[in-house]
Amino acid sequence: MTTLVHAAGAVRKGARLAFGYITAACVTLLVLTGAFSRELSLGWEHLLLLLAFGTALMARKSPRARRAARARDAAGLDLELGCLLFSAAHALLQHLGGLLSPFYPIMYALSAFTGAFASRVHVRWLLGLAIALEAPIYFLTEGRSDPKPYLLHGFFIVLFGATNALFTQTELFRLHKQAQQDRAEEKRRINHEARLFRLAEKPATTAAKDEEHLWRGSVSEVKSSVHWNLLLLKRTLQLHSALLLLRDPRDGRLWVVESTTDSQNLWDGPFPPGEGPVGAAYQRGVLTNLSMRPGQSGLCYYRNRNEPVRAFVAVPVRERGEIIGVLCVDRREDRAFTSQEEAILSGSVEHVLCALNTERVFVQLEHSKREQDVLYEASQALGAATTEQAVLNAALAAATQLVVHDFAAVTHYDSQADKHTIRRVVGDGAADFAALSFSSSASLTSMAVQNRHYLPFRGDFDPQNQTVFVRGERLANMHSVLILPLCVRDSAIGTLVLAARRRDAFPLDVRPALQLLANQLAVALSNAASVARLEELATTDGLTGCYNKRHFHNELTARMQAAERNGHQISLVIADIDHFKAVNDTYGHHVGDVVIRELGQILKQLRSETDLVARFGGEEFCVLCDQTSTRGALELAERARVALGHAVFETENGPLKVTCSLGVASYPDHASNQETLFEAADRALYAAKHAGRNQVCLSQ
Numbered sequence: 001m002t003t004l005v006h007a008a009g010a011v012r013k014g015a016r017l018a019f020g021y022i023t024a025a026c027v028t029l030l031v032l033t034g035a036f037s038r039e040l041s042l043g044w045e046h047l048l049l050l051l052a053f054g055t056a057l058m059a060r061k062s063p064r065a066r067r068a069a070r071a072r073d074a075a076g077l078d079l080e081l082g083c084l085l086f087s088a089a090h091a092l093l094q095h096l097g098g099l100l101s102p103f104y105p106i107m108y109a110l111s112a113f114t115g116a117f118a119s120r121v122h123v124r125w126l127l128g129l130a131i132a133l134e135a136p137i138y139f140l141t142e143g144r145s146d147p148k149p150y151l152l153h154g155f156f157i158v159l160f161g162a163t164n165a166l167f168t169q170t171e172l173f174r175l176h177k178q179a180q181q182d183r184a185e186e187k188r189r190i191n192h193e194a195r196l197f198r199l200a201e202k203p204a205t206t207a208a209k210d211e212e213h214l215w216r217g218s219v220s221e222v223k224s225s226v227h228w229n230l231l232l233l234k235r236t237l238q239l240h241s242a243l244l245l246l247r248d249p250r251d252g253r254l255w256v257v258e259s260t261t262d263s264q265n266l267w268d269g270p271f272p273p274g275e276g277p278v279g280a281a282y283q284r285g286v287l288t289n290l291s292m293r294p295g296q297s298g299l300c301y302y303r304n305r306n307e308p309v310r311a312f313v314a315v316p317v318r319e320r321g322e323i324i325g326v327l328c329v330d331r332r333e334d335r336a337f338t339s340q341e342e343a344i345l346s347g348s349v350e351h352v353l354c355a356l357n358t359e360r361v362f363v364q365l366e367h368s369k370r371e372q373d374v375l376y377e378a379s380q381a382l383g384a385a386t387t388e389q390a391v392l393n394a395a396l397a398a399a400t401q402l403v404v405h406d407f408a409a410v411t412h413y414d415s416q417a418d419k420h421t422i423r424r425v426v427g428d429g430a431a432d433f434a435a436l437s438f439s440s441s442a443s444l445t446s447m448a449v450q451n452r453h454y455l456p457f458r459g460d461f462d463p464q465n466q467t468v469f470v471r472g473e474r475l476a477n478m479h480s481v482l483i484l485p486l487c488v489r490d491s492a493i494g495t496l497v498l499a500a501r502r503r504d505a506f507p508l509d510v511r512p513a514l515q516l517l518a519n520q521l522a523v524a525l526s527n528a529a530s531v532a533r534l535e536e537l538a539t540t541d542g543l544t545g546c547y548n549k550r551h552f553h554n555e556l557t558a559r560m561q562a563a564e565r566n567g568h569q570i571s572l573v574i575a576d577i578d579h580f581k582a583v584n585d586t587y588g589h590h591v592g593d594v595v596i597r598e599l600g601q602i603l604k605q606l607r608s609e610t611d612l613v614a615r616f617g618g619e620e621f622c623v624l625c626d627q628t629s630t631r632g633a634l635e636l637a638e639r640a641r642v643a644l645g646h647a648v649f650e651t652e653n654g655p656l657k658v659t660c661s662l663g664v665a666s667y668p669d670h671a672s673n674q675e676t677l678f679e680a681a682d683r684a685l686y687a688a689k690h691a692g693r694n695q696v697c698l699s700q
Contacts, residue, residue: 024083027091028133032141036094078118082126085110090137099138100149107134111157115164127161193219196246196257197356198324199363214366218359225355226258229348233329234260237341240309240332241266243301244352245278246317246325254282254325256301265307271300281314282326287346288314291336299330310334315345319353327352371513374401378517382524386531392424395521399498402517403510407475407499409433410521413449413492420445422469423494428501429476438470445469448483449492454515455483459506461499468497480505484515486522493522541615543593544600552614552622559626560674563667570626571633571666572681575599575640577619578659578693587651592619594649595658602643606636622681630666630698637662637696645694659694661685670699 030036089110096103107130114126131154138150194215199222230242243259243266253270274283276298281288290312292298298305299312309330317325327349329337337345378398385391396408407427411420422436440446444466448455456466461481463474468481475481478499486494496518498506506514539551547555556572563570577583577599584592596619603613603623612624623640625633641662649656663684671677680699688697 020080020084024080024087027084027087031087031090031094032136034094034141036091037098079122079125082114082118082122083129085114086126086130086133090133094137094141098142099134099153100144104153107153108156108160111161112164115161115166116168118165120165120169123161123165127158130157190215190219192248192255193223193257195250196248196255197222197359198249198319199356199360214363218363222355222359223258226352227260229351229355230258230260233345233348237329237337237344238331238333239329241301242327242329244317244325244327245269245271245282245301247273247282247323254278257325259301263302263307265302265304267301267303269301276300277312278314278326278328281316281328282323285316285318285323287316287342288312289337289342291334299328301328308332311336313337313342313345315342315349317349317352319356367509371402374398375513375516375520379520382520385524386528388423388525388528388532391521391524391528395496395517395524396424396426398517399496399514402513403498403506405498405500405505407478407497409497410486410494411445411469411497412494412525415491420449420469420494427499428478432473433469436469436473441467441470443467443469443471444481444483445495445497448485448495452485452487452492454485454511456481460503468499475499477501479503482506482511482514484518486518486525488522488526493525496521541600544597544615546600546604546621547612547614549614549616552612552616552624555612556624556674556678559624560667560677563626568627569629569666569668570624570677571628571630571664572677573623573625573633573637573640573662573664574616574681574685575603575621575623575637575660575662576685576689577644578661578689580619580658583656583658587653587656591649591651591656595619595656598647598649599640599644599660602640602647606639606643611636628666630664630669633664633666634696634698637664641694641696661688661693662696663688663699664696665699 089106093099093101093103093106111127111130115123118126134150134153138144138153144150197219199215199218226244230244233239234242241259241261241263243256243261245254246257247254248270251270252273254273255269255271256266259266271278273279277288277290278300292310292312294308294310299307299309302309310332311334312328312330315327316323317327327345329345375398378394381394381398382391385394392410395410399405399408405427407425407429409425409430410423412423413420418440420438420440422433425433440450444455445468459480459482461468461475461478463478466481468475468483478501480500480503482498482505484496484498485492486496496514498514500506539547541548559570562568577595580592580595583595596615599619599621600613600615603621607613607623608625608628610626611628612626614622614624616622623633623636625636628636641660644658644660647657649658663681663686665671665677665680665684667673667677670680684697684699687700688695691697
C-alpha cells in the first residue's frame with residue numbers, strides 16, 4: 001500500500017510540474033486539427049482549454065512553482081512559458097485568418113520578447129520550436145505548397161529573436177562592466193579619502209571581507225562630522241564658503257575633502273601645496289587673514305579665480321607638529337575677519353582633529369579586533385589539526401585573511417641534512433615550486449632560518465639581487481616578500497613565505513599578527529609531526545618498517561567489508577622463512593634480524609600501491625592484496641620467493657643464503673569471510689612447509 005501511495009504521489013508531482021507543457025501540447029494538437037479556424041465556433045472544449053491555459057500561467061507564478069523551479073532548473077520555467085505563448089499565438093493566428101493573415105507579426109513580436117527575456121540556451125530551443133511548429137500548420141493544416149512564405153517567416157523569427165537576444169546580452173554585459181567600474185571607482189575613492197584623513201597609511205592592504213565597509217563607514221563618519229562643523233561655521237560667521245583641504249601623503253598635493261558653499265564654481269583639486277593664498281598658509285604654517293580686491297581673489301579652490309570674495313582666512317591643520325592641511329573660509333562682504341572669529345576658526349580646527357583622532361582609534365580597534373578574531377580562529381583550527389596538510393591549510397587560510405598576497409609557501413628545514421623542502425605552496429607560479437628541495441645558501445629563506453628573524457626588513461624584493469629559495473627559481477613579477485621563521489623553542493623548523501605583486505604589501509603594522517600566526521604554525525607543525533611519529537610507532541614494526549599485526553587485522557577487516565560490499569576479489573599471502581631457528585642458532589640473532597629486514601624490503605618493493613605488507617610475528621609476513629586475483633597473488637609470492645633465494649648475506653661464518661615458503665588464498669574463491677581467508681592462507685603455508693619448503697602453495 002505504501003508503494004502505491006508513493007507512486008501516486010510521484011505521478012501527481014510529475015503532472016503538476018509538466019502541467020504547462022501538457023496544456024501547450026493540447027493547444028498545439030487542436031491547432032493542427034484546425035479547431036480555432038473562423039469557420040468553427042468556440043465550444044465547451046475550447047473554454048476548458050482556455051481555462052487550463054490560464055491556470056498554467058497562474059500556477060507558474062505561484063510560490064510553489066517558484067520553489068520547484070529553485071529545486072530543479074529555474075530557467076526551465078522560461079521554456080515552459082515560451083511553449084505556452086507560442087501555442088497560444090498559433091491558436092490566435094488561426095482564428096484571425098491563418099499564417100498569411102495581416103496579424104502574423106504577432107509571432108515576430110513574440111520572438112523578440114523571447115529573445116529579450118529568455119535565457120541564452122532556451123532562446124535557441126524556443127525559436128527552433130516556433131519554426132518547427134509552423135511547418136505542419138503551414139503545409140498540412142492550411143494545405144499550402146509554396147515554401148517561400150514559410151522560409152521567410154522562419155528567417156524573420158530567427159532575426160527578431162536573435163537580434164533582441166544579442167541586444168539584451170550586450171546591454172547586460174555593458175551594465176555588468178559599468179557596475180564593476182563603479183565599484184572599482186568607489187573603492188578607489190574610499191581608499192583615497194581614507195588616506196587623506198590619515199585613517200591608515202595604506203588602506204585596503206588587508207584581506208578582511210568587511211575591509212571596504214570599514215573604510216566606507218569611517219570616511220562617512222569623519223566627513224559627516226567635518227561637514228556639520230563647516231556648516232555651523234558658515235551660518236555663524238556668515239560665510240560664502242567653508243572647506244577643509246588635506247594633504248595626500250603620497251604626492252603632497254592638497255585636496256578638498258569636505259565643503260559647504262554658495263558657489264557653483266568650487267573645485268576639489270588637487271592643488272600644488274604652494275599655490276596662492278591657500279598654499280602660502282600651508283607652507284608658512286601660520287593663520288593667514290587677507291582682505292581682497294573685487295574679482296582678484298586668486299583662490300585655487302575656485303575654477304574661476306575671479307570669484308567675488310572680499311575676505312579670506314586660512315588656518316593650518318597641524319597634527320603632532322606636522323601640517324596636514326588647511327581650513328579655509330571666505331565671504332563676499334567687504335568685512336575682514338576679526339580676532340574673535342579667528343579664534344573660533346582655530347577651535348574648529350581642533351574639533352576636526354579630535355574627530356579624526358577618534359575615528360582613527362576606532363579603526364585601529366576594529367583592525368585589532370579583526371586580527372584577534374582571525375588569530376583565534378587560526379589557533380582553534382591549528383589546535384584541532386592533527387595532520388601536516390590540515391595544519392598547512394589552516395595556516396594559509398588565516399594568512400589570506402590577515403593580508404592580501406599573491407603567493408604563499410611553507411618550507412620545512414631538516415637541520416641534520418641541512419636541507420629545505422617546500423611542503424605547501426599556493427598562488428601565482430605555485431607549480432614551479434611544488435616539492436622543491438634545496439640546501440642552505442645565501443637565499444632569504446636560509447638566512448631567515450639561521451637568524452630566526454623575518455626578512456627582508458622593509459619587505460621590498462629585488463629579484464635581480466635577492467633569492468627567495470634557490471637561484472634559477474625566481475618569483476615572477478613580485479615586488480614585496482616577507483619570510484617569517486617558524487621557531488619552536490630555540491630552533492627554526494621552517495618558514496612561512498608570503499609575496500605580492502604590489503609594493504609595500506607587508507607594512508610594519510601587520511607583521512606582528514603574521515609573526516604570531518607563524519609561531520602558532522610552528523607549534524602546530526611540531527605537534528602534527530609528533531602525532532605522525534606516534535601513529536607510526538603504533539602501527540609500524542620497528543625492525544622492518546612494515547605494518548604490525550594489530551594494524552594488519554584492522555585493515556583486513558575494513559578491506560574485507562569493502563570486498564563483500566563491492567563484490568571484488570581480495571587475496572592474502574603468508575610468507576615464512578625456512579629453518580629460521582637454525583639461522584639464529586648458527587649465525588646469531590643480529591644476522592636473523594638482517595634476514596627478516598631483507599624479506600620485508602623484498603615484499604614492500606614487489607607489492608602494488610594498494611597492497612599492505614605486515615610483519616605478523618617472528619619471521620612470518622603477510623601481504624594483503626586488495627582487488628587482486630588468485631593468479632596475481634601467486635605471481636607476487638613466486639617473485640618474492642625467488643628474490644629471497646637469490647639474496648646472499650655476508651656473515652662472520654661466511655655467506656648465507658635462505659629460502660622462504662609462502663601460502664596463498666583468495667576471497668571468495670577459498671574463503672567466505674575474514675577468519676576463513678586467514679585460515680586458508682595459513683593451511684597453504686603449512687602445505688608448502690610439508691611439501692619440502694622453498695615453494696608457493698595455493699589453498700585447496
